Structure formats: structure tokens, C-alpha cells
Amino acid sequence: MNSPVIAVVGTTGVGKSKLAVELALSVKSSAADHSSRGFTWKDSRVLNADAMQIYRGLDVITNKMPVEEQCGVDHLLMSIRNAGEDYVVGEWVHDASDLIKECHEHDTIPIVAGGTHYWIQHLLFPERLASDPQFRSIIRSDETGESPELARSLLTLPGHLKSLYEHLPHRESIASISEEDSYNLHDLLHRIDPIMSQRWHWKDSRKVLRSLEIIKENGRLASQVMRDQDTTESLPRYRTLIFWIYAEPSLLDPRLDGRVDQMIKSGLVRELHSLKAVASTSRASEIPTQGIFQSIGYKEFSAYLNDAPDTFIPDPSSSVSPSFLEGVAQMKLATRQYARRQVRWIRNRLIPAVASPSRGNRAWIYLLDANELGETWELNVRDKAVSIMNQFLANQDDDMPDPLSLSKQAAELLQPPKSSSLPSELLSARRKRICEICTKNPTRPIMIEEGKEWRMHVKSRAHRGRVRREQHLATIRQLREEAAERARLKAAEASGGTT
Ligand SMILES: [Zn+2]
Structure with a gap:
């Protein structure tokens, strides 16, 4: 019944992997020194939720945390596929669910950390995927018949x-x-x-x-x-605590740029060449777009890679070639855009799912301020998260701080979007209706969206012209009918008024 899961989300460059390790170490140490923090969890493991870190090798392009920084904390679902292999949301959700179950059986806290928020959402709030056939085959719905x-x-x-x-x-x-x-x-x-x-x-x-x-x-x-x-959309599968580590775009962007520069220094180009080699062994003439090839960097350097020799030769002069510099610029741009999308997902999808009233398991999301790194990060991110986590693990639901009260930023960003995103509300939005007047052929109806488009349509010259013609024809029809009626009456009178 009590099945806690902790998740760490946010863009790149805010310290997600680091926080996951810190939280795991804190659980381990409180178990080791028998301090009575009010819970009996013995251990903690990190589950990777980054779609690119699933792949083996390629540590630079996938931004993997060096082993020494993992501080002995187990990292699961990391480096489990070869470049060129596919691994999709349904598979990850399936594998992560199994591992979480195993963790709980061993008094171990699973900490899910990564920037592929789409995956995390479907793990924690699974019903959203109910209409996704790929996922349905995994959750094995046993509905077979028709409603x-x-x-x-x-x-x-x-x-x-x-x-x-x-x-x-x-x-x-x-x-x-x-x-x-x-x-x-x-x-x-x-x-x-x-x-x-x-x-x-x-x-x-x-x-x-x-x-x-x-x-x-x-x-x-x-x-x-x-x-x-x-x-069904808000049925958290687990008792869930989510930490969203956040930095203002104006502060994050230069950090992201610096990260790209650092990746190039750490051997990005060598990895791009090895990816190119994998790509060339897959189906000819087709640029792979799945799996690792979606990672930021591969597409952006494609022009450079096309010009480059097939085998990697370290060549300092190539790093100033126009196609290389263009690749760097494109990669920086793509990284920033990706960060914006990551934030949008949290605000538009994750927060509404957490906020909507739920039966059963509860879910919390806290925003932690990573505008500054270093000591400030440890104070604002690590220390706050550890203290909230301890209350969460001790089941002190009523003592959990109000997420909106943590900071001004939290109050603003954790507010669910105003327009409700209930799927069924789409059903009555932007309906199309048929204009009977403008439709000449009933099997090719003229359809116009309700609201502004419809109002413009009925004011349009074409529509009004047809209305007038329609009215004119109706008037003629009516006059003819009246004339016919009068003629009938006259005829009846003439025949002696027997009717
Ligand atoms: Zn019309």
C-alpha cells in the first residue's frame, strides 16, 4: 500500500543527477546510523529516466554522470541498449515498474531521475496512455469486445x-x-x-x-x-514526490552553451563519428531518426559529418571549419529549445496531473531554485529536498510544506495552467458545423468552425449573397403558391362553392 517513489525532473544543467545521488546517500546514511527519522527504508537506487542515457558508451553526447560522481549509488536503466537499437516509452515504463516493485520488496527507495518527462509522466500517471496502442499491449487491457x-x-x-x-x-x-x-x-x-x-x-x-x-x-x-x-488521468500509481529543479532561462542559457563547449572538449566529435559508423551499417540511404540518433548533436552536426572522412582522425583544423562551427551553433540552439520544451511539459502536463484531485495515492511536486550553483545550490536544492523527502518517507502528509509557499517562483510556476486541460473539454471546442445555405452537394458539405470563423462566414459576401438569393427564391415560391391557392379558390367558387 505504501509505495513511495521519488522523481527528480527539470532541464539539463540544473543538477538532477547530482540531487538524485544526494537523496540516495541521505537515505543510506540515515539507515546506517539508525537515526530515528521515522522511516525504515534501508537503501536507495537511482532509475535513469533519460531516453539517451539508455544507450551504452557515448557518455559525452548523452551527458552521463561519471561513475565516480555516482558515489556508489546504483544507477539502473542506464547503458542498457546499443546505439541503433530502439527503446520506447512502453518498454521503459514496463522495466521501470518492475524495478520499482523490486526496490520496494527490498526496503529500497527508487529515485527516478531524468529529463525525459514524457516517460516519467507515463510511469507515474499511467492512464494517460490508455488510448496508445503500443502501451495498451503492455498493460494488457483485457477489454476485447465492443461497447x-x-x-x-x-x-x-x-x-x-x-x-x-x-x-x-x-x-x-x-x-x-x-x-x-x-x-x-x-x-x-x-x-x-x-x-x-x-x-x-x-x-x-x-x-x-x-x-x-x-x-x-x-x-x-x-x-x-x-x-x-x-x-482516470490522475491516479498516481505510487505515493509520489517530485522535485522540479528550476533555473531561470536567462541564467540557464549561458550554462547550457558552456555545457556544449565542454562536451566538445570532452570528445563529442569522436562519439559523433562512431554514431556515423553505426548509421552507415543500418539501412542504406536512410538517416536513422530513432533512438540515440534523436540526441541533440547528431542532427546538428550532420553537415560536418557528411564532409568528414569516415574514420575519425583528430584534426585541430577541422574544429574551425565552417560546417563544424555551424554544428556548434545549431547544437546550442537545439539545447536551449529542448530546455524550453522540457519546462513546457512539466507545466502543461505534469503539474495538472499532480494537481487534479485523486483517489488513492497522493502526489506532490516541489520546485527547487537552481538559479545558482555551488554552495547556494546545496542550500536551496539539496538541503530543502532532503528535508522534504524525510517528511515524505516518514508519512507525515499533514506536515508536508505547501509547495506554493516555498518561493515566489514556486507560487508562480506550480500554478496549474488556467485553462483546464480535461481531454473531454476538447470535445465541445472548435466544433465544425455545416452551412446548409452554402452547401450545394450534400456529400461535399461546406463545414465551418464554430465561433469566430462561423461569425465571419455568415458575414461574408458569398454567404450573404446566397442568403439573399435563397430569400428571393423563397419569396417567388411563396408568391406562386399564393397565386395557385387563389386560382383554386376562384375555380371552386365558379363551380358553385360545393367544397
Ligand atoms: Zn454559408
């Missing part, structure tokens, strides 16, 4: 749509789909799941197809899948 709503609407489908549902087009062929097939796909979605179909224009076949795929994969309406996520 009653889906079964009912499938029964009433006309033949051509029924067979379309059974043989959905492939995603690769969707770009070249005909207008007729586009409309049929949307019509199919509309008949099965009208709420979902309102979200997409009928010409937006890629999205329409994706909704249909979700329906097939889940055996339920796509709109229902989205609603279910509202109720």
Missing part, C-alpha cells in the same frame, strides 16, 4: 460504410485519398461517433482516420475514450 453503443451503431451502418470500417485505409495512403473516400470516412465517423466527428472537417482525413482507429483499437467510441481519461 454497446459502438455495437449498436455498427449494426445500422449501410453496407459500403460497414466494409470501410472493416478495411480502414492505411495512414500512408491518406494524403492521396479521393474526395469521395474522404467524405465517406467522415460520414462513417459521423454515424458511429457524432460527437467526435464534429471536431473534424470532412476533408481532414488524417484526423478522421485517427479517430476511427482509436474506436477500433479500444472497442469504444473515441469520445468515450476521451471522457474516460478525465476520470
Whole structure:
């Protein structure tokens, strides 16, 4: 029941790996000196949550912590794959869950640390992935049948749509789909799941197809899948304590630049060459884009690597070549952009998941100020984290400090985004509606998004022109009908008023 997990998140260059080691050492030492901190955990291990540090070797490009700085703390899920191999979120979540279970069985605290926040989110708040087929196969959902709503609407489908549902087009062929097939796909979605179909224009076949795929994969309406996520998204799998180490971008950026320079000094170029060698043995003519090849550095130096000889020869003059300098600049830029994305993920995804009311396990997230390194870091990051961790591990829930009270920065950044991100709220947002007046061919309807676009549409010349024509025709129709009616009455009178 009590299954604590500690996570350390944040951008590169704020000291995540260092804090993870400090926390683990603190657990170990309090176990060793039998100090009564109110918990009985004996040991602690670090689980790597950095998608690049999964790979063996390549210590520079993946930013791995040197072994001597690990201070004897076990680091798991690190250096477990070769460059060129794939390792995806579902596999990591699966492996990390197993290791966490094993840790708990041995009175050991798992500390998950890394910058791949997407992975951490799916480990700690798993239901978000429910509609992801890759993950579903791992969590082994045993839903097989179709929901009653889906079964009912499938029964009433006309033949051509029924067979379309059974043989959905492939995603690769969707770009070249005909207008007729586009409309049929949307019509199919509309008949099965009208709420979902309102979200997409009928010409937006890629999205329409994706909704249909979700329906097939889940055996339920796509709109229902989205609603279910509202109720399940915040079920922390563990009793969770998250530390977000944060530095202001203006202070972090120069630090990140310096890191790139340091990586080059430490042998980045040699590693890039070895990656190039791996790439050349994989399928010819195709630049690998998966796994380690996504790491910042490889893409950025591709022009330089193309020009360079196949085997690495240390050559000081190459480090001033234009393509090399361009690579350095690109890598610095990409590193900064990556840091921004990491922060956005925490603010838009992780914080709402922590903040939304949950049943069962509780989760906390604390922001720690890493604007300065050195002694200040030890005070603001390490010491604060250790003290919060001790309360957490002693189950003193009521004594846990209010995360927003820690600093001004915390109060601002830990506030969940104002607009609620409930998946089902998307269902009623940006609905498309058909303009009956402008639609000439009902199987090629004119669809316009509700709100601003619709208001602009009804004011447009084209639409108003059609409205006037429509009114004019209606008036003529009415006059004709009235004339016919009068003629009938006259005829009736003339025949003696027998009616
Ligand atoms: Zn119109």
C-alpha cells in the first residue's frame, strides 16, 4: 500500500543527477546510523529516466554522470541498449515498474531521475496512455469486445460504410485519398461517433482516420475514450514526490552553451563519428531518426559529418571549419529549445496531473531554485529536498510544506495552467458545423468552425449573397403558391362553392 517513489525532473544543467545521488546517500546514511527519522527504508537506487542515457558508451553526447560522481549509488536503466537499437516509452515504463516493485520488496527507495518527462509522466500517471496502442499491449487491457453503443451503431451502418470500417485505409495512403473516400470516412465517423466527428472537417482525413482507429483499437467510441481519461488521468500509481529543479532561462542559457563547449572538449566529435559508423551499417540511404540518433548533436552536426572522412582522425583544423562551427551553433540552439520544451511539459502536463484531485495515492511536486550553483545550490536544492523527502518517507502528509509557499517562483510556476486541460473539454471546442445555405452537394458539405470563423462566414459576401438569393427564391415560391391557392379558390367558387 505504501509505495513511495521519488522523481527528480527539470532541464539539463540544473543538477538532477547530482540531487538524485544526494537523496540516495541521505537515505543510506540515515539507515546506517539508525537515526530515528521515522522511516525504515534501508537503501536507495537511482532509475535513469533519460531516453539517451539508455544507450551504452557515448557518455559525452548523452551527458552521463561519471561513475565516480555516482558515489556508489546504483544507477539502473542506464547503458542498457546499443546505439541503433530502439527503446520506447512502453518498454521503459514496463522495466521501470518492475524495478520499482523490486526496490520496494527490498526496503529500497527508487529515485527516478531524468529529463525525459514524457516517460516519467507515463510511469507515474499511467492512464494517460490508455488510448496508445503500443502501451495498451503492455498493460494488457483485457477489454476485447465492443461497447454497446459502438455495437449498436455498427449494426445500422449501410453496407459500403460497414466494409470501410472493416478495411480502414492505411495512414500512408491518406494524403492521396479521393474526395469521395474522404467524405465517406467522415460520414462513417459521423454515424458511429457524432460527437467526435464534429471536431473534424470532412476533408481532414488524417484526423478522421485517427479517430476511427482509436474506436477500433479500444472497442469504444473515441469520445468515450476521451471522457474516460478525465476520470482516470490522475491516479498516481505510487505515493509520489517530485522535485522540479528550476533555473531561470536567462541564467540557464549561458550554462547550457558552456555545457556544449565542454562536451566538445570532452570528445563529442569522436562519439559523433562512431554514431556515423553505426548509421552507415543500418539501412542504406536512410538517416536513422530513432533512438540515440534523436540526441541533440547528431542532427546538428550532420553537415560536418557528411564532409568528414569516415574514420575519425583528430584534426585541430577541422574544429574551425565552417560546417563544424555551424554544428556548434545549431547544437546550442537545439539545447536551449529542448530546455524550453522540457519546462513546457512539466507545466502543461505534469503539474495538472499532480494537481487534479485523486483517489488513492497522493502526489506532490516541489520546485527547487537552481538559479545558482555551488554552495547556494546545496542550500536551496539539496538541503530543502532532503528535508522534504524525510517528511515524505516518514508519512507525515499533514506536515508536508505547501509547495506554493516555498518561493515566489514556486507560487508562480506550480500554478496549474488556467485553462483546464480535461481531454473531454476538447470535445465541445472548435466544433465544425455545416452551412446548409452554402452547401450545394450534400456529400461535399461546406463545414465551418464554430465561433469566430462561423461569425465571419455568415458575414461574408458569398454567404450573404446566397442568403439573399435563397430569400428571393423563397419569396417567388411563396408568391406562386399564393397565386395557385387563389386560382383554386376562384375555380371552386365558379363551380358553385360545393367544397
Ligand atoms: Zn454559408
